[in-house]
Amino acid sequence: MSATLLTRPGPDDAMMRRPVPVRLLVLLAGVAVLVLAAALSVAFGTRIVAWQDIVSAFTTSADGIAEAAVRQRVPRTVLAMLVGASLGVAGAVLQGLTRNPLADPMILGITPGASLAVVSGIAFFGLSTATGYIWVAIVGAALASAFVYTIGSLGRGGPTPLKLALSGAATTAAFTSLISAILLPRIDVMNVFRFWQVGGVGGASYSRIGQVLPFLVVGALLCLVCVRGLNTLALGDDLARGLGERVMVTRIVAFLGAVTLCGAATAVAGPIAFVGLVVPHVCRLLVGVDHRWLLASAGLLGAILLTVADVVGRIVARPSEIDVGIVTAIIGAPFFIYVVRRQKVRAL
């Protein structure tokens, strides 16, 4: 396949066969770090709260400002963990599915698709309920990513990373123009949309979590069903077919799962870039390429990353906050560049 410009360097044999105890240890360490991150997320924020207030927020029904602030941070932390885990898992599934190291919800045009769908929904159909946002975002995400993938896989060599990234960037540019065409004459919609667009978990509440949770569960289940199939797909389509794998079915189910996760996460927290890209790469280094372990660790690491990014965003810009979508983009873009630089690139 001479047309493949970027080739993923094969993981070392040692890495593929990470012994189970090591992987377990990694997962346990992940859980510990996640708990720590959650504790930090509850303890630190724009308002500086004393330790005794944090304790009393949970143990007593005291109603001071400090306690109220701490109680506000709990759903926010939960939402950050859920969204991060969804994006991490979705990224891992998409990278396995497309066998493409640069696959990421943002690069594949999933999040711009969701954005365009939500904007059209708000502007033309008076969409205002949270569940409505979620449905519309998922449909938009599915259409957009199918479109990007189809265009990116035309021609010789199938969906190479460069072709996918270019068709994603081009589609994103096109969608952005359409979004501004819809927004510019409607200042009220623009005002609603700009807050949604940034990507944040600041407005979290238990009811919002409740609305999005069913979608996340369904998406996660769809991804889990395909775990073995994804491992077989990694051997290449022909070999997978020879081993009795129904390649198309696995692809479609896994794709639907990933899109549901991304679409729902995007609907509730706005577009959040690069989590789906960074997390699977780090996880592959930690636990190897077996998707059973990969998905579990990607979920954990995604949750950790987003929670920590949220805490960082709250602390660095005191007394204001930086939304988590911006923090992840600032962390993630250099990582993307690093991945690109590491790839073997054939000269044009």
Added chain:
Amino acid sequence: MSVGAIAAGRSRRLAKRRTVIGALVVAVIGMYAVTLMVGQTFYSPGDVARVIAGQTVPGASFTVGELRLPRATLAILTGIAFALGGATFQTMLRNPLASPDIIGISHGASAAAVFAITVLTVSGAAVSFVAIVASLATAMAIYVLSFRDGVVGTRLILIGIGIAAMLQSVVSYLLIRASTWDLQVAMRWITGSINGASWSLALPLVCAVVVLGGILLAHSRQLELLQLGDESASALGVRVERTRLVVIVAAVGLIAFATAAAGPIAFVAFLSGPIAARLVGPTGSVLVPAALVGALLVLTADLLGQFAFGTRYPVGVITGVLGAPYLVYLLIRTNRAGGSL
């Protein structure tokens, strides 16, 4: 094939090129004239000519002289600047998708300008200055980051896409901080608009187009040779690194000045080169026809945006919506052909 047949084919292609360029020039002038005449009130060509000649015509002196003339002129200038910059990048990287609005250079200008508008609360020339510095810095950063035993086109494009995503999030962040008043100014700015056209806005762009555009045209021969690959080009007497540096700086400068004056008008840099190449066929440099196509695109899109719909859209929305399907088409065609992708 005999020498005569080759010569005949060559002169036929050159004749076609001349015809196409001539037609484009006529179309640009015609569109310019229409833009000056048409509007809320219609002025006859005679009135317009008298205003341009410096006579005072009641009504028309202000509408045409102060509003339409700078606007149409700015449209032509930004069109030329974006098209030249974009076509240069596309030629140099040998990829029609490698235009500045995809690989992050325009994003650098946008992020800086929105920062200037919303945080520094400056306007006018200061915004332009910040945007120009920022796009040069962005281009430099992309070039340095993609340098590893030389710059490979694909790596530069991918890294540009990454930088663009990062800058995009900076823009979103700044927008969410913005007050509602600044928001609309900033939104219009990012979309690309020549609504605020004035002579003071057009003047720096005139200088940029003359100087930097002149530099690019002077290097168009070397640019073509660079397409053959670095080694062949240097064997043919091109000083590769020096040429590349000069050309990149000139192209980014053009993009930056145009962005500073009108915002990053979507897809003009991206579309003009391929359309021009389609029109003139494979002869000679694509720069001159691309510049004409760019001017025509911006003029037409601005006229459409002003009067074709119920609301007045800024020109960038029109070029964006028109450009998007073409972009997808181009992508499909390039992928089908196998091409260099």
